[in-house]
Amino acid sequence: MPSTKFVLWTLIACGVVTLLSRILPFILLKKFNLPAKVVEFLSFVPITIMAALWFENLFKPDIGHLPQIDYANLIASIPTVLTAVLTKKLSLIVIVGIISLALVRLAIWLVPSTIHNYKINIFIFCKKTSSVIATYSGHHVRRFFFINDLTTISV
Amino acid sequence: MNNSLSVDSAVKDTMPTVFGYIGIGISFGIVAAASGMSVVMATLMSLIVYAGSAQFILVSLLAIGTPIVSIVLSVFLVNSRMILMSMTTANFFKKNSLFENILIGSLITDESFALSMNKLNFTDGKLSFKWFNTVNLLAYLVWAASTMVGAMLGRIISNPEKLGLDFALVAMFIGLLYLQMINDKSISLKIQLIVVAIMLPLVYFGLIFISSDLLILVVTLIGCALGVILKHAFN
Incomplete structure (x- = not known):
C-alpha cells in the first residue's frame, strides 16, 4: 500500500469525479429539458441496469475468451427468482438468496471435484x-x- | 411498499436493501484491511468515494501501485453509469430547489435508484425529497458503518465470500428487477421481458471484450436503445 498521503489524495480525486457524475445531471437538468426521445431511452435504464448487475454475477470473466459460468451464483439465483415471483417481498427475496448461496457453497465444499474448474x-x-x-x-x-x-x- | 412518501415509509422501504449494504460493506472492509489499509482509511474511502464496486477496484489498484491518473480514470469509467441513473432521477426533481437536487444526487446509488424506480409505481409517478434523502442517508451511514466493522474483522477473517453475504446484493437486484417489471405499466411486460432476455447474451459475449464493471454501462446503453426500437416496432 502506498503512503497515507498518496492514498488520501487518490480518495479525494476519485470522490470528486464520482460526485460530479452524480450531481452534474441534476444541475444541468434543472436548467434544460431533455428531448422526449432521450426520456424514452432513459425509461429503459432501470430494467437494463438491474438485469446487467444481476447477469454480470453469473459469469467469471476471462478477457479474450468466453466467460466461465459461475454455477454457484446461477444455482442460487433459481430459488431467489422463485421467491420473487411467489412472494413479491424484497426482504424475503434477499434472505432466501443469501441462504441459497451459502447452501450451494456448502455443497461445493462437500463435493469439490464436480463443479470447480x-x-x-x-x-x-x-x-x-x-x-x-x-x-x-x-x-x-x-x-x-x-x-x-x-x-x-x-x- | 405503499404510496406514502414520508420519512417513516422511506425507512421501511430501505430495510430490505440494508442487508445488501451490510454484506458488501463488510466484505469491502475485509478486502481493504487485507490489502493493507487501516480501519480509518477504509472507512474514509466509503465516506469520500462511496461507490460500491468501484471501491474494490480502487483498493486493488492502490495495492499494486497504480499512478493516480489511471486510478481516477478507472473509477470514473466504472461509475459513469451514475450519469445515466442521475439523468433518469433528475426528471422527478425538477420542481425542487437546486440544493435539494444536489443533495439527492450526491448520495444516489444503484440500490437507492432501483428502489426509487420501484416506488414510482406506487406513487403515481411522484418522488419526494424527504423520502429519497432518507433512503440515501440511511444507505450512506450503513455502508460506512459496515465498512468500518469489516475492516476491523479483516484482522480475523480473510475470506469474506464464505458466508453467502456477497449474494445479498445480487438477490436484491433480482427482486427489484422482478418487482419493477410487474409494476411498471408504462412499458408492456412483453417488451420488458424481451429486453431483459437480450441482456443475458449481451453480458455473456460482452465479457470477452470488456471488464465486467465497464460492461454494465455499455450493455445498459445498448439495452436501452434496443428497448426503444422494440417499443416502436410493437406499437
Missing part, C-alpha cells in the same frame, strides 16, 4: 539460458494433478 499455468524455466523452455496451460477439474496429466506440453 481449476485453471493452471506452468512454465518450465531454463536457468542456463534464462528463458522459458516449455509452457503448459489448461483447465482441470481436480485440485491435484500429476505430471502425467500434462500431455500437451509444448517445447
Whole structure:
C-alpha cells in the first residue's frame, strides 16, 4: 500500500469525479429539458441496469475468451427468482438468496471435484539460458494433478 | 411498499436493501484491511468515494501501485453509469430547489435508484425529497458503518465470500428487477421481458471484450436503445 498521503489524495480525486457524475445531471437538468426521445431511452435504464448487475454475477470473466459460468451464483439465483415471483417481498427475496448461496457453497465444499474448474499455468524455466523452455496451460477439474496429466506440453 | 412518501415509509422501504449494504460493506472492509489499509482509511474511502464496486477496484489498484491518473480514470469509467441513473432521477426533481437536487444526487446509488424506480409505481409517478434523502442517508451511514466493522474483522477473517453475504446484493437486484417489471405499466411486460432476455447474451459475449464493471454501462446503453426500437416496432 502506498503512503497515507498518496492514498488520501487518490480518495479525494476519485470522490470528486464520482460526485460530479452524480450531481452534474441534476444541475444541468434543472436548467434544460431533455428531448422526449432521450426520456424514452432513459425509461429503459432501470430494467437494463438491474438485469446487467444481476447477469454480470453469473459469469467469471476471462478477457479474450468466453466467460466461465459461475454455477454457484446461477444455482442460487433459481430459488431467489422463485421467491420473487411467489412472494413479491424484497426482504424475503434477499434472505432466501443469501441462504441459497451459502447452501450451494456448502455443497461445493462437500463435493469439490464436480463443479470447480481449476485453471493452471506452468512454465518450465531454463536457468542456463534464462528463458522459458516449455509452457503448459489448461483447465482441470481436480485440485491435484500429476505430471502425467500434462500431455500437451509444448517445447 | 405503499404510496406514502414520508420519512417513516422511506425507512421501511430501505430495510430490505440494508442487508445488501451490510454484506458488501463488510466484505469491502475485509478486502481493504487485507490489502493493507487501516480501519480509518477504509472507512474514509466509503465516506469520500462511496461507490460500491468501484471501491474494490480502487483498493486493488492502490495495492499494486497504480499512478493516480489511471486510478481516477478507472473509477470514473466504472461509475459513469451514475450519469445515466442521475439523468433518469433528475426528471422527478425538477420542481425542487437546486440544493435539494444536489443533495439527492450526491448520495444516489444503484440500490437507492432501483428502489426509487420501484416506488414510482406506487406513487403515481411522484418522488419526494424527504423520502429519497432518507433512503440515501440511511444507505450512506450503513455502508460506512459496515465498512468500518469489516475492516476491523479483516484482522480475523480473510475470506469474506464464505458466508453467502456477497449474494445479498445480487438477490436484491433480482427482486427489484422482478418487482419493477410487474409494476411498471408504462412499458408492456412483453417488451420488458424481451429486453431483459437480450441482456443475458449481451453480458455473456460482452465479457470477452470488456471488464465486467465497464460492461454494465455499455450493455445498459445498448439495452436501452434496443428497448426503444422494440417499443416502436410493437406499437
